[in-house]
Amino acid sequence: MAASLTMTRDVVICWPDELLQEVWKRIKERKLKNIPVVDKDSRPVGVLHARDILQVLLEESKDEEAMLRDYVMGIGY
Numbered sequence: 001m002a003a004s005l006t007m008t009r010d011v012v013i014c015w016p017d018e019l020l021q022e023v024w025k026r027i028k029e030r031k032l033k034n035i036p037v038v039d040k041d042s043r044p045v046g047v048l049h050a051r052d053i054l055q056v057l058l059e060e061s062k063d064e065e066a067m068l069r070d071y072v073m074g075i076g077y
Helices: 020-030 050-073
Strands: 034-038 044-049
Touching: 020 034, 020 050, 044 050
Parallel strands: none
Antiparallel strands: 034 044
């Protein structure tokens, strides 16, 4: 009798219109380096790299920090 080996894993994916914060959360939870991007029919359209997502999120954070600092200091308002 031949042994049947099944190696299945939950495939972690994201969609093009998904918020990066949600994708980042999933990547951190699963300790992934990349995540496939799929269209509405679950066909692959690309790959997001954790490093790229983090860069965008950090840049957004810097922009928000600058706007808050300007607001508190009364610059431009």
